[in-house]
Amino acid sequence: MDKWKHREIRTRNDAAELLLDMIRPLKEFYSPGHSWLIAGHTGAHYGNRAAWMEGFARVMWGLGPLWSQDNSRLPDRLKKEAEEWLSWYLEGIIHGTDPIHEEYWGDLVDYDQKMVEMAALVTAVSLSPGKLWDPLTNTQKENLYTWLNQINQKQVHPNNWRFFRILVNMMFRLLELPWSEEAMKDDIEVIESCYTGDGWYYDGNPGQVDYYIPFAMHFYGLVYARLMERKDPAQSRIFKERSSLFSRDFIYWFAGDGQEVPYGRSLTYRFAHSAFFGAMGFAQVEGPGYGVMKHLALKNLEQWVRRPVFDNAGVLTIGYWYPNLFMSERYNAPGSPYWALKAFFLLAIPEEHPFWLVQETEYPYEEKKLLSHPHMLITHDSRHHVLAYVAGQHCRNHGGCPEKYEKFVYSNKFGFSVSRGFGLSEGAFDNTLAASLAGEERYQMRYGAESCEITEQEVKLSYRLMPGVRVTSRIIPQGAWHVRIHEICTEHEIDVVDGGFSIRVESGKYEAHHVEIKEGMAAAHFPWGISKVVSLSGGTGIIVDAFPNTNLFHSLTIIPTIRHCLRPGVHKIITCVMADDSEDAMELSVGIPDVSNFI
Numbered sequence: 223m224d225k226w227k228h229r230e231i232r233t234r235n236d237a238a239e240l241l242l243d244m245i246r247p248l249k250e251f252y253s254p255g256h257s258w259l260i261a262g263h264t265g266a267h268y269g270n271r272a273a274w275m276e277g278f279a280r281v282m283w284g285l286g287p288l289w290s291q292d293n294s295r296l297p298d299r300l301k302k303e304a305e306e307w308l309s310w311y312l313e314g315i316i317h318g319t320d321p322i323h324e325e326y327w328g329d330l331v332d333y334d335q336k337m338v339e340m341a342a343l344v345t346a347v348s349l350s351p352g353k354l355w356d357p358l359t360n361t362q363k364e365n366l367y368t369w370l371n372q373i374n375q376k377q378v379h380p381n382n383w384r385f386f387r388i389l390v391n392m393m394f395r396l397l398e399l400p401w402s403e404e405a406m407k408d409d410i411e412v413i414e415s416c417y418t419g420d421g422w423y424y425d426g427n428p429g430q431v432d433y434y435i436p437f438a439m440h441f442y443g444l445v446y447a448r449l450m451e452r453k454d455p456a457q458s459r460i461f462k463e464r465s466s467l468f469s470r471d472f473i474y475w476f477a478g479d480g481q482e483v484p485y486g487r488s489l490t491y492r493f494a495h496s497a498f499f500g501a502m503g504f505a506q507v508e509g510p511g512y513g514v515m516k517h518l519a520l521k522n523l524e525q526w527v528r529r530p531v532f533d534n535a536g537v538l539t540i541g542y543w544y545p546n547l548f549m550s551e552r553y554n555a556p557g558s559p560y561w562a563l564k565a566f567f568l569l570a571i572p573e574e575h576p577f578w579l580v581q582e583t584e585y586p587y588e589e590k591k592l593l594s595h596p597h598m599l600i601t602h603d604s605r606h607h608v609l610a611y612v613a614g615q616h617c618r619n620h621g622g623c624p625e626k627y628e629k630f631v632y633s634n635k636f637g638f639s640v641s642r643g644f645g646l647s648e649g650a651f652d653n654t655l656a657a658s659l660a661g662e663e664r665y666q667m668r669y670g671a672e673s674c675e676i677t678e679q680e681v682k683l684s685y686r687l688m689p690g691v692r693v694t695s696r697i698i699p700q701g702a703w704h705v706r707i708h709e710i711c712t713e714h715e716i717d718v719v720d721g722g723f724s725i726r727v728e729s730g731k732y733e734a735h736h737v738e739i740k741e742g743m744a745a746a747h748f749p750w751g752i753s754k755v756v757s758l759s760g761g762t763g764i765i766v767d768a769f770p771n772t773n774l775f776h777s778l779t780i781i782p783t784i785r786h787c788l789r790p791g792v793h794k795i796i797t798c799v800m801a802d803d804s805e806d807a808m809e810l811s812v813g814i815p816d817v818s819n820f821i
Contacts, residue, residue: 226527231520234573238296240527241284241566242303247536248281249310256310257318257325261537262556264547268335275327277557278314279339284563285311286346287504287570289353295573308353315343315354316362319369327369332377335553340370341386341442344393348449349570355397367399374402381416381426382434384409385442392446395453410457413439421468422595429616430627431596432486436472436498437564440465444501445567462507469502469509471593473518476634477606478584480521483634484774485610486627487620489542490554491561492531496522500568503577512576513583519568520582526562538562542637542774549640549774551620590699592678599681601699605804608634611697611704613674613683624669629653630681630697631704635803636723636753637775639768641667646764650772651721652781653799655695655708657687660715660787668693680820690714700815703800707820710793718786722755723801724768724779732780739763744782745811751803752811753782758796761786796821 231237251260259277266273285307293301318327330336347354358366371394373387388409394401416423416439425434443461451458475495476482482495499515502508509515529543538559539545571577587602597614610632617623622640629638630653639650644664649656656665666688674683680698687693690713698705706720725746727736738745744763745754755763766781773779784797798814 229524229527231523234291234569234571234578235296237520237523237566238288238293238304238569239300240523241288241563241569242300242307244536244538244563245281245284245307246303247532251537252278252310252314253325255317255323255325256314257323257327259557261560264540264556266335266555266558267552268555271328272335273555273557275318275336276339276555277560278318279342280557280560280563282311282342282346283561284566284569286342286349287567289346290349290570291572312354312357315366316358319362319365321365330372330376333379333383334376337373337376337378337383337386340373341389344370344389345445348389348393348396351397367394370394371400374405378409379426380412382438382442383426384412385438385446388413388446389442392450396449413443417464418595420595421464421466421471427617429614430486431615432617432627433488433491433495434486435596436468437491437494437561440468440498441501441564441567444498444505444507447507448505462505465498465502465505466507466509469498469507469515471591471595472498473510473514473585474587474591474593474600474602475608475610476518476522477602477608478587479525479606480518480523481525481606481608481634482522483600483608483610483632484542484637485612485632486615487551487617487623488561489626489774490540490550490559491564492542492559493523493526493565494562495565497564497567500565500571503571503575504567510585511580511583513580514585516577516580517582517584519565523565544777546771546774546777548642548771549622551622553620590678592676594676597674597676599676599678599699603702605802605806606634607702607802607804609699609704611676611681611699613676613681613697614671616670624667625654628668628671630655630695630706633723633801635751636725636801637773639724639772639779639781640774642769642772646719646766646783648769648772650724650766650768650779650781651719651783652724652768652773652779653721655687655693655718655720657691657716657718660717663717665717665719688716691716696820698820702802702810703798703815705815705817705820706795706797706799707817708795708797710788710795711791712788712793713790715790716788718788718795719764719766720755720757720761720784720786720795720797721766722782722799723753724773724776724781725751725753725801726776727778727780729778737765737780737782739765742784744784746780746782747808751801752807753801754799754811755782755784756798756814757784758798758814758817759786759794761795
């Protein structure tokens, strides 16, 4: 929002005030009994009632931590508001778990979305039983317990969802209520089966590593570790040790200014990406240091509140840097984006904790870092540009999976685009190879890889681009540039495009002097940055006018691209690609890397 454009967050009070500012506009969208939050009218695969309960619950990812600590140092108006929210939510919990109330959340079925939302509820109760459990009557306590305990009789997905049942049984144990030792044992075993070493998990699907590892697998593990360190010290120690290891790699997904690389699904959860650092502080795990974690968590929040991610009513929207349904998944309902409030888990850290007292510190990044578990080669430069070169990732069944996991490179400055069709404009094929049978204008990028290899020098992968077309691509970072070497074996006559970085335009039209097109080269030069592609193997430079709202960062973009027309046979294509938004962009775009050592 514009009013937050220059907002700084330095203290717990600052963060608490921001949270309350964010959720205040929601009050008019709660149901009369306060058990549902009806934040909008788009749909998700689990239907309206679960979506309304989801909206209600996800706000507790911020409120639960706020209520858990002494708020006496907050300004009086904010203390009063926090208490009003507590009263509101007690009423909502009472009605939502009362089977004879019209706003009853409903009985659970196998794999129910409401299982996801139980996590925020039970975490809040576990943090503040004196505020959210003790005030309930015996009947109300029985209703809450009975409603939550349904999860112990239902089937739960074998991925991060198992933590939802773990957290429910954690709450039961903390309150000395009957709990399922059998379910807890089985769920821990599933989580253990997803562990791959060095602090890394996958999320139920081997070959899929994304922000669910920090803001789900580790986040929940850290909550458990802190709250259960007396009752289950062995497992708590394991979760803490793994998170400390993981932090050494995960920190490379962020620039020093707090801006992260967009990658994978559920990007509409936005600032939840930095929630891991607050959870680390809460669990008293220092990782890279409290000063570094505090710096990234607060700077990331500051980055996000300066973007138009709220609608005119003040509701957090589905989208990324702006409202955008095209990039959403089938499980994104109007209240879903409030998963982002996990970033406010740092409110569960007392004011006197070193996390809040220490001076913020910027992490001393290496220029190039190989992260073997997520199959990424990541580069950092002095201009806070982070590039993640990826191979071997694959995801199914969520929407836009090839674009979210399988492009050659992902940038925290230029984002990426999600296709809306098969033509070049609607396909918006930035940072990927796409092919069509000659003349058909029906392009597609790869989906899956047959093999991949990643080293500190390059990323290499082999894949089928389309039936009858096999490709081996080598991606070699070279400073602001990177080199792509593709060996293409095709049985058909095909049109192939090698897309560069999307770059923002101010309107659907742009002046001729902003673009440069000639044989084997295409570039876009704007005051806010440069995107350029140069072919060393022929081809034609073109500028693709991407369909509106395909890019995650900007609603209107163009994509400098190289196009080749290939006959059946074996071909080698070499493309040099760069993009930069700094004052040095023009200087960095002059010349191309020396590729003689790579061919």
